[in-house]
Amino acid sequence: MFGPEPMAELPPSPVVAKVEFDTDGIHHGFLRMPYSRDDSAWGSILTPITVARNGDGPTALLTGGNHGDEYEGPIALFDLARNLDLSQVTGRIIIVPALNYPAFRAGTRTSPIDKGNLNRSFPGRPFGQPTEKIADFVTRNLLPMGDIVLDFHSGGRTLDFLPFAAAHVLDDKQQEAACFAAVRAFGAPYSVKMLEIDAVGMFDTTAEAMGKVFVTTELGGGGTASARTAGIAKRGVTDLLRHAGILKGEPEIRETRWLDMPDDRCFTFSEIDGLMEPLVDLGDPVKQGQPIGRSWPIDRTGQEPYTYTAKMDGILVARHFPGLVKAGDCIAVLGVVD
Numbered sequence: 001m002f003g004p005e006p007m008a009e010l011p012p013s014p015v016v017a018k019v020e021f022d023t024d025g026i027h028h029g030f031l032r033m034p035y036s037r038d039d040s041a042w043g044s045i046l047t048p049i050t051v052a053r054n055g056d057g058p059t060a061l062l063t064g065g066n067h068g069d070e071y072e073g074p075i076a077l078f079d080l081a082r083n084l085d086l087s088q089v090t091g092r093i094i095i096v097p098a099l100n101y102p103a104f105r106a107g108t109r110t111s112p113i114d115k116g117n118l119n120r121s122f123p124g125r126p127f128g129q130p131t132e133k134i135a136d137f138v139t140r141n142l143l144p145m146g147d148i149v150l151d152f153h154s155g156g157r158t159l160d161f162l163p164f165a166a167a168h169v170l171d172d173k174q175q176e177a178a179c180f181a182a183v184r185a186f187g188a189p190y191s192v193k194m195l196e197i198d199a200v201g202m203f204d205t206t207a208e209a210m211g212k213v214f215v216t217t218e219l220g221g222g223g224t225a226s227a228r229t230a231g232i233a234k235r236g237v238t239d240l241l242r243h244a245g246i247l248k249g250e251p252e253i254r255e256t257r258w259l260d261m262p263d264d265r266c267f268t269f270s271e272i273d274g275l276m277e278p279l280v281d282l283g284d285p286v287k288q289g290q291p292i293g294r295s296w297p298i299d300r301t302g303q304e305p306y307t308y309t310a311k312m313d314g315i316l317v318a319r320h321f322p323g324l325v326k327a328g329d330c331i332a333v334l335g336v337v338d
Contacts, residue, residue, distance in 0.1 A: 060148050184256065
Protein backbone atom coordinates (compact mmCIF):
# COMPACT_ATOMS: atom_id res chain seq x y z
CA MET A 1 0.00 0.00 0.00
CA PHE A 2 2.89 2.35 0.66
CA GLY A 3 5.34 1.27 -2.04
CA PRO A 4 8.44 -0.63 -1.00
CA GLU A 5 8.23 0.26 2.70
CA PRO A 6 6.09 -1.92 4.98
CA MET A 7 3.66 -0.03 7.23
CA ALA A 8 5.65 -0.91 10.37
CA GLU A 9 8.64 1.04 9.07
CA LEU A 10 6.78 4.24 8.28
CA PRO A 11 7.90 7.35 10.15
CA PRO A 12 5.57 8.76 12.80
CA SER A 13 2.75 10.96 11.61
CA PRO A 14 3.62 14.66 11.53
CA VAL A 15 0.11 15.38 12.85
CA VAL A 16 0.06 16.03 16.62
CA ALA A 17 -3.14 15.61 18.63
CA LYS A 18 -3.48 18.49 21.10
CA VAL A 19 -6.21 16.75 23.06
CA GLU A 20 -6.49 14.00 25.68
CA PHE A 21 -7.70 10.61 24.49
CA ASP A 22 -7.32 8.52 27.65
CA THR A 23 -8.34 10.92 30.43
CA ASP A 24 -11.91 11.10 31.67
CA GLY A 25 -13.74 14.31 30.83
CA ILE A 26 -14.70 16.32 27.77
CA HIS A 27 -11.63 17.68 26.02
CA HIS A 28 -11.65 20.17 23.13
CA GLY A 29 -8.50 20.65 21.11
CA PHE A 30 -6.90 20.39 17.69
CA LEU A 31 -5.07 18.07 15.36
CA ARG A 32 -2.06 20.20 14.46
CA MET A 33 -0.45 19.45 11.11
CA PRO A 34 2.64 21.44 10.09
CA TYR A 35 2.07 23.28 6.82
CA SER A 36 4.86 25.49 5.55
CA ARG A 37 3.61 27.99 3.01
CA ASP A 38 4.44 31.39 1.55
CA ASP A 39 2.59 33.38 4.20
CA SER A 40 3.65 31.23 7.19
CA ALA A 41 6.96 29.39 6.97
CA TRP A 42 6.30 27.48 10.20
CA GLY A 43 2.54 27.42 9.85
CA SER A 44 0.05 24.73 10.85
CA ILE A 45 -3.41 23.49 10.01
CA LEU A 46 -5.50 23.22 13.18
CA THR A 47 -8.38 20.76 12.80
CA PRO A 48 -10.90 20.93 15.69
CA ILE A 49 -11.44 17.72 17.65
CA THR A 50 -13.37 16.77 20.78
CA VAL A 51 -12.84 13.68 22.92
CA ALA A 52 -15.37 12.70 25.59
CA ARG A 53 -14.38 9.83 27.87
CA ASN A 54 -16.12 8.38 30.89
CA GLY A 55 -14.61 5.14 32.12
CA ASP A 56 -14.19 1.93 30.21
CA GLY A 57 -16.35 1.07 27.26
CA PRO A 58 -16.49 1.12 23.48
CA THR A 59 -15.17 3.99 21.36
CA ALA A 60 -17.09 5.77 18.62
CA LEU A 61 -15.20 7.74 15.98
CA LEU A 62 -17.49 10.36 14.42
CA THR A 63 -16.36 12.36 11.41
CA GLY A 64 -17.85 14.96 9.08
CA GLY A 65 -16.41 17.20 6.39
CA ASN A 66 -14.50 14.39 4.67
CA HIS A 67 -15.60 16.43 1.67
CA GLY A 68 -15.66 20.12 2.45
CA ASP A 69 -18.93 21.05 0.74
CA GLU A 70 -21.11 18.60 2.72
CA TYR A 71 -22.66 20.18 5.80
CA GLU A 72 -25.07 17.94 7.71
CA GLY A 73 -22.21 16.08 9.39
CA PRO A 74 -20.36 19.18 10.59
CA ILE A 75 -23.62 20.71 11.86
CA ALA A 76 -24.51 17.58 13.85
CA LEU A 77 -20.99 17.06 15.21
CA PHE A 78 -20.28 20.67 16.24
CA ASP A 79 -23.64 20.53 18.01
CA LEU A 80 -22.84 17.21 19.70
CA ALA A 81 -19.41 18.42 20.86
CA ARG A 82 -20.99 21.49 22.46
CA ASN A 83 -23.90 19.73 24.16
CA LEU A 84 -22.58 16.34 25.32
CA ASP A 85 -23.48 15.41 28.89
CA LEU A 86 -20.58 13.35 30.24
CA SER A 87 -22.79 11.69 32.84
CA GLN A 88 -24.64 10.03 29.96
CA VAL A 89 -21.46 8.61 28.39
CA THR A 90 -19.91 5.19 28.97
CA GLY A 91 -16.69 4.72 27.05
CA ARG A 92 -15.31 7.27 24.60
CA ILE A 93 -16.50 9.48 21.76
CA ILE A 94 -14.00 11.02 19.32
CA ILE A 95 -15.55 13.85 17.27
CA VAL A 96 -13.90 15.43 14.23
CA PRO A 97 -16.59 17.65 12.64
CA ALA A 98 -14.47 18.73 9.65
CA LEU A 99 -11.96 16.03 8.82
CA ASN A 100 -10.64 17.68 5.67
CA TYR A 101 -10.41 21.06 7.36
CA PRO A 102 -8.83 22.99 4.46
CA ALA A 103 -11.61 21.81 2.13
CA PHE A 104 -14.26 22.61 4.75
CA ARG A 105 -12.96 26.17 5.18
CA ALA A 106 -12.96 26.62 1.39
CA GLY A 107 -16.38 25.03 0.89
CA THR A 108 -14.97 22.67 -1.73
CA ARG A 109 -15.05 18.91 -2.21
CA THR A 110 -11.26 18.67 -2.46
CA SER A 111 -8.50 20.45 -0.62
CA PRO A 112 -7.57 23.90 -1.95
CA ILE A 113 -3.98 23.17 -0.87
CA ASP A 114 -3.19 20.08 -2.93
CA LYS A 115 -6.52 19.30 -4.69
CA GLY A 116 -6.60 16.06 -2.71
CA ASN A 117 -9.86 14.16 -2.36
CA LEU A 118 -9.56 12.85 1.20
CA ASN A 119 -12.00 10.03 0.57
CA ARG A 120 -9.78 8.72 -2.22
CA SER A 121 -6.49 9.16 -0.29
CA PHE A 122 -6.59 6.35 2.29
CA PRO A 123 -4.60 4.82 3.86
CA GLY A 124 -2.46 7.90 3.24
CA ARG A 125 1.22 8.67 3.70
CA PRO A 126 2.99 10.54 6.52
CA PHE A 127 5.41 12.11 4.05
CA GLY A 128 2.89 12.95 1.32
CA GLN A 129 0.75 15.98 0.55
CA PRO A 130 -1.41 17.43 3.36
CA THR A 131 -4.47 15.38 2.34
CA GLU A 132 -2.42 12.17 2.44
CA LYS A 133 -1.07 13.13 5.87
CA ILE A 134 -4.62 13.54 7.20
CA ALA A 135 -5.57 10.10 5.86
CA ASP A 136 -2.43 8.55 7.36
CA PHE A 137 -3.14 10.01 10.81
CA VAL A 138 -6.70 8.73 10.72
CA THR A 139 -5.56 5.28 9.56
CA ARG A 140 -2.75 4.80 12.07
CA ASN A 141 -4.01 6.79 15.06
CA LEU A 142 -7.77 7.35 15.12
CA LEU A 143 -9.20 4.25 13.46
CA PRO A 144 -7.39 1.77 15.74
CA MET A 145 -9.13 3.36 18.73
CA GLY A 146 -12.62 3.08 17.24
CA ASP A 147 -15.08 0.25 17.63
CA ILE A 148 -17.85 1.93 15.66
CA VAL A 149 -17.21 4.57 12.99
CA LEU A 150 -19.69 7.05 11.48
CA ASP A 151 -18.53 9.15 8.53
CA PHE A 152 -21.14 11.70 7.45
CA HIS A 153 -21.61 12.53 3.77
CA SER A 154 -24.14 14.31 1.57
CA GLY A 155 -24.20 15.23 -2.09
CA GLY A 156 -22.10 18.37 -1.91
CA ARG A 157 -22.42 20.89 -4.72
CA THR A 158 -22.99 18.42 -7.55
CA LEU A 159 -25.43 15.76 -6.29
CA ASP A 160 -28.71 15.62 -4.39
CA PHE A 161 -29.74 12.50 -2.48
CA LEU A 162 -32.70 11.03 -0.72
CA PRO A 163 -31.55 11.16 2.93
CA PHE A 164 -30.11 7.76 3.80
CA ALA A 165 -27.68 5.93 6.04
CA ALA A 166 -25.72 3.08 4.49
CA ALA A 167 -23.30 0.24 4.94
CA HIS A 168 -21.61 -2.06 2.44
CA VAL A 169 -22.06 -5.71 1.64
CA LEU A 170 -18.99 -7.40 3.16
CA ASP A 171 -17.32 -10.80 2.91
CA ASP A 172 -17.42 -11.06 6.72
CA LYS A 173 -21.13 -11.59 7.29
CA GLN A 174 -20.90 -11.08 11.05
CA GLN A 175 -19.26 -7.70 10.51
CA GLU A 176 -21.80 -6.91 7.77
CA ALA A 177 -24.71 -7.71 10.10
CA ALA A 178 -23.26 -5.43 12.79
CA CYS A 179 -22.91 -2.62 10.25
CA PHE A 180 -26.50 -2.95 9.03
CA ALA A 181 -27.79 -3.09 12.60
CA ALA A 182 -26.02 0.21 13.20
CA VAL A 183 -27.56 1.66 10.02
CA ARG A 184 -30.99 0.64 11.30
CA ALA A 185 -30.31 2.31 14.63
CA PHE A 186 -29.33 5.56 12.87
CA GLY A 187 -32.90 5.64 11.62
CA ALA A 188 -32.65 7.71 8.45
CA PRO A 189 -35.73 7.81 6.21
CA TYR A 190 -33.90 5.44 3.86
CA SER A 191 -31.31 2.75 4.61
CA VAL A 192 -29.11 1.47 1.80
CA LYS A 193 -27.05 -1.62 1.09
CA MET A 194 -24.47 0.43 -0.74
CA LEU A 195 -22.52 -0.18 -3.91
CA GLU A 196 -19.53 2.08 -4.58
CA ILE A 197 -18.45 2.95 -8.11
CA ASP A 198 -14.99 4.05 -6.95
CA ALA A 199 -13.99 2.34 -3.69
CA VAL A 200 -10.20 2.61 -4.03
CA GLY A 201 -8.68 4.83 -1.36
CA MET A 202 -11.88 5.31 0.62
CA PHE A 203 -12.14 5.83 4.37
CA ASP A 204 -14.93 3.24 4.27
CA THR A 205 -12.73 0.54 2.76
CA THR A 206 -9.88 1.19 5.20
CA ALA A 207 -12.17 1.07 8.25
CA GLU A 208 -13.94 -2.09 7.07
CA ALA A 209 -10.61 -3.82 6.39
CA MET A 210 -9.76 -3.20 10.06
CA GLY A 211 -12.96 -4.97 11.10
CA LYS A 212 -14.76 -1.83 12.28
CA VAL A 213 -18.51 -1.35 12.38
CA PHE A 214 -18.79 1.36 9.73
CA VAL A 215 -21.77 3.54 8.82
CA THR A 216 -21.92 6.32 6.27
CA THR A 217 -24.67 8.64 5.07
CA GLU A 218 -25.89 10.70 2.15
CA LEU A 219 -28.23 13.32 3.60
CA GLY A 220 -29.18 15.70 0.83
CA GLY A 221 -26.89 17.85 -1.25
CA GLY A 222 -26.68 20.91 -3.42
CA GLY A 223 -23.84 22.33 -1.33
CA THR A 224 -26.14 23.23 1.56
CA ALA A 225 -28.20 21.71 4.38
CA SER A 226 -31.84 21.99 5.39
CA ALA A 227 -33.53 21.92 8.78
CA ARG A 228 -34.84 18.46 7.88
CA THR A 229 -31.51 16.94 6.86
CA ALA A 230 -29.59 18.53 9.75
CA GLY A 231 -32.25 17.12 12.11
CA ILE A 232 -31.83 13.65 10.62
CA ALA A 233 -28.08 13.89 11.23
CA LYS A 234 -28.48 15.04 14.85
CA ARG A 235 -31.04 12.39 15.75
CA GLY A 236 -29.13 9.71 13.88
CA VAL A 237 -25.79 10.20 15.60
CA THR A 238 -27.47 10.25 19.02
CA ASP A 239 -29.32 7.02 18.36
CA LEU A 240 -26.23 5.37 16.89
CA LEU A 241 -24.34 6.15 20.12
CA ARG A 242 -27.23 4.71 22.14
CA HIS A 243 -27.19 1.59 19.97
CA ALA A 244 -23.45 1.19 20.67
CA GLY A 245 -24.01 1.47 24.43
CA ILE A 246 -21.95 4.67 24.61
CA LEU A 247 -24.88 6.99 25.38
CA LYS A 248 -27.52 6.04 27.92
CA GLY A 249 -30.97 5.23 26.61
CA GLU A 250 -32.45 3.24 23.78
CA PRO A 251 -32.46 4.40 20.15
CA GLU A 252 -35.76 5.76 18.96
CA ILE A 253 -37.42 3.38 16.53
CA ARG A 254 -38.11 5.33 13.34
CA GLU A 255 -39.50 4.09 10.07
CA THR A 256 -36.90 3.49 7.39
CA ARG A 257 -37.20 2.17 3.87
CA TRP A 258 -34.47 -0.30 2.87
CA LEU A 259 -32.93 0.00 -0.56
CA ASP A 260 -30.44 -2.20 -2.37
CA MET A 261 -27.91 -1.21 -5.04
CA PRO A 262 -27.29 -4.58 -6.69
CA ASP A 263 -24.94 -3.66 -9.56
CA ASP A 264 -23.70 -0.88 -11.84
CA ARG A 265 -27.06 -0.64 -13.60
CA CYS A 266 -27.94 1.71 -10.74
CA PHE A 267 -25.75 4.45 -12.21
CA THR A 268 -26.38 6.62 -15.26
CA PHE A 269 -23.66 8.89 -16.68
CA SER A 270 -23.95 11.74 -19.12
CA GLU A 271 -22.40 11.12 -22.52
CA ILE A 272 -22.50 14.73 -23.71
CA ASP A 273 -22.08 18.24 -22.36
CA GLY A 274 -25.46 19.86 -22.07
CA LEU A 275 -28.39 21.24 -20.11
CA MET A 276 -29.91 18.57 -17.88
CA GLU A 277 -33.69 18.24 -17.77
CA PRO A 278 -34.88 15.82 -15.06
CA LEU A 279 -37.87 13.72 -16.04
CA VAL A 280 -38.36 12.14 -12.61
CA ASP A 281 -37.82 13.47 -9.09
CA LEU A 282 -36.09 11.98 -6.06
CA GLY A 283 -38.06 9.09 -4.64
CA ASP A 284 -40.12 8.56 -7.81
CA PRO A 285 -40.54 4.95 -8.98
CA VAL A 286 -39.12 4.11 -12.42
CA LYS A 287 -39.32 1.15 -14.76
CA GLN A 288 -36.54 -0.31 -16.89
CA GLY A 289 -36.41 1.57 -20.19
CA GLN A 290 -38.30 4.61 -18.83
CA PRO A 291 -36.83 8.02 -19.73
CA ILE A 292 -35.39 9.59 -16.59
CA GLY A 293 -33.64 12.65 -18.00
CA ARG A 294 -32.70 14.57 -21.12
CA SER A 295 -29.53 16.49 -21.89
CA TRP A 296 -30.06 19.39 -24.29
CA PRO A 297 -27.20 20.50 -26.54
CA ILE A 298 -26.39 24.10 -25.66
CA ASP A 299 -24.22 25.23 -28.57
CA ARG A 300 -27.16 25.76 -30.96
CA THR A 301 -30.94 25.59 -31.16
CA GLY A 302 -33.06 23.08 -33.05
CA GLN A 303 -31.11 20.01 -31.86
CA GLU A 304 -32.60 16.84 -30.44
CA PRO A 305 -31.83 16.20 -26.74
CA TYR A 306 -30.01 13.07 -25.60
CA THR A 307 -32.45 10.95 -23.57
CA TYR A 308 -31.33 8.74 -20.68
CA THR A 309 -33.38 5.70 -19.70
CA ALA A 310 -33.44 3.57 -16.57
CA LYS A 311 -31.46 0.36 -16.83
CA MET A 312 -33.58 -1.33 -14.13
CA ASP A 313 -36.74 -1.00 -12.06
CA GLY A 314 -36.33 1.00 -8.86
CA ILE A 315 -36.63 4.49 -7.42
CA LEU A 316 -34.52 7.58 -8.03
CA VAL A 317 -32.07 7.84 -5.13
CA ALA A 318 -29.78 10.61 -6.40
CA ARG A 319 -29.55 13.12 -9.22
CA HIS A 320 -27.05 15.56 -10.64
CA PHE A 321 -27.67 18.89 -8.95
CA PRO A 322 -26.54 21.79 -11.19
CA GLY A 323 -28.44 22.25 -14.44
CA LEU A 324 -25.39 22.01 -16.68
CA VAL A 325 -23.67 18.65 -17.04
CA LYS A 326 -20.44 17.49 -18.66
CA ALA A 327 -19.74 14.22 -20.41
CA GLY A 328 -18.89 11.66 -17.76
CA ASP A 329 -20.96 13.25 -14.96
CA CYS A 330 -23.19 10.94 -12.94
CA ILE A 331 -26.69 12.23 -13.59
CA ALA A 332 -28.82 9.63 -11.76
CA VAL A 333 -28.61 6.79 -9.24
CA LEU A 334 -31.34 4.18 -8.78
CA GLY A 335 -32.06 1.94 -5.84
CA VAL A 336 -34.20 -1.17 -5.52
CA VAL A 337 -36.76 -1.36 -2.72
CA ASP A 338 -35.69 -4.30 -0.54
